[in-house]
Amino acid sequence: MQESAPGRRALETPRAAGLAGVVFALLLAAAMVLVRLGIPEGADAAGAPVTADSGRRAALRTALALVPFAGIFFLWFIGAARAHVGAVEDKFLATVFLGSGLVFTATMFGAAAAASAVLGAHRPAALLPVPGPWDFGRHFAYTLMTEYAMRMAAVFVSSLSVIGHRLGVLPRPLTVVGFLTALTLLFVSPNVPWAELVFPAWSLLISVHILTASGRVRPRPAAAG
Template sequence: MQSAKAEPARVLRTPRAAGVAGILFALLLGTALVLVRIAIPVDADSAAHWLADEDHRNALKTALGLVPFAGVFFLWFMGAVRDYVGHGGEDRFFDTLLVGSGLLFVAMLFGLAVGVDGLTGGGGASPPTGEQQSWELGRRLSLSLLGDYAMRMAAVFTVSTTVIGHHLGLFPRWLKWLGAVAALVLMFVISSVPWSELVFPVWVLALSGYVLWASFRRPDRTTAAT
């Protein structure tokens, strides 16, 4: 009898944990991505002058400071979502994709932060003239890691979560379509359209908001049933 009471309590806590963690992650990642996009100029020739500005260096430093916290909240969000959907139900294939892509995304996100920090020599100084080629290599590597690798792992995570939620009937139709569109953008559009990586935190924010909203409706239905 005691275990029967503990199970509903766990089920009610998990969606709220996923919702809170996802909202925090989406806000932190979205802010960091905007600052990083602004901090890495498209034109490499003007990079030295751009990075010499103190406000720009402070913005970059703020973005780098947000990334570790965003990664922590994403791991919390991923674990809570996986628990919420019952570890993928019977579909172990998409459950494995969800976990693997989520962990790879966090690893690449941290690698991106290290690469961006290396562009400024760790201290925000503009690159010397003799090291312009090395700085350009680092800039291209950071953008490639963001667009070609990290966000494509985010696309796999989005697909896996959406498919599992669809199979278990946990997500409404609009959330399924939003997940499909976000995955397509992250997989095929990300390399050619700057700023399209913001689709991922927007999707996480929408999913987290829905899960959190649904978790507050569930006690009403439980009470009515008893």
């Protein structure tokens, strides 16, 4: 019984954390969509401030409420990925993987804080919004998310794909998708709207793979005696 207990824990932990990865992917995708809708980007953004539109304010408030939970579930997702790949002898890749995940979480929270500052700069409806603070907060939030957070996500995706390929714990098609996702986040996301959604899509694929792989494993019966 003492030998079988650790085996049960090793089988149960990836499945529970894999579900957290699915929840993270859904929450992050929803938050990204709501932020895109709540804080417009482009030449006409200055003429359509979020403070003058109750629908955009509601979308942004909902997104800001989702971001902290997405960050919490992302930490569980990191644990699920590390539990799935097992022990990694390459300390460099293991450190890059963990560090990029933590930096991504920090920059995502920073972008959410910038968006919250834009939302907090509310003025009476009779007054026009101040262009300076509005433009600064909008650009700051988008810069943090599309250029910094997404590039840290690209490092996270690529390092996990390399680890999974070297250890043989990720199927080849999934590693190829991971590398394509990393390239998209590195070079396309800052310039193409909505391209950042490839990260939650990739996270969903990885989480489903972890759940499927852990479901195929069956606990071995305890040895007699």
